Amino acid sequence: GDSVTQMEGPVTLSEEAFLTINCTYTATGYPSLFWYVQYPGEGLQLLLKATKADDKGSNKGFEATYRKETTSFHLEKGSVQVSDSAVYFCALSPYSSASKIIFGSGTRLSIRP
């Protein structure tokens, strides 16, 4: 079945460091891909999305590119801030079951001042 695998956390970085959180997926057809962020005590917020191969989603300095050849959607940011500390979920929406979202297990990110 469809699934999402993302790097396990926690990830701890210093402020202004470069961030990469790896995400790979397994799906038939052409799913849509998302990154959601969950700040402490809050629900999930959509961070960015990509709906077809080679699309790049971007928001708040974060970027991810839909790579069909490697079935990946890695999240990157050039210079992280303390306020980026949160849990990040990679997710897909299967083409065959568009109402569903399948989440990865989440990666907790902590940024040191």
Next chain:
Amino acid sequence: DAMVIQNPRYQVTQFGKPVTLSCSQTLNHNVMYWYQQKSSQAPKLLFHYYDKDFNNEADTPDNFQSRRPNTSFCFLDIRSPGLGDAAMYLCATSRDPNSNQPQHFGDGTRLSIL
């Protein structure tokens, strides 16, 4: 601002005592979802409504029920909560069940079972 609102933010109930969690939305979205999220885990979809059509996930326990009396409101009923049902419950909406449409989440209700 248009949003998804969940009440209450924290709910405590007793083992076996029925509890209802509520969700309202001002986005006028057609689809409303309920997720269960346990500590350090990904959200797990329990069920969703597309308009009035109810769609239950195959592995959702019978103990969990839902009602959607109108477009704006959706309720999660847990008939006889067990200790294993302690979790964060997230409500989400989307405009329609299209893979291009992201889901909009509320801040969740954290349920504790005594």
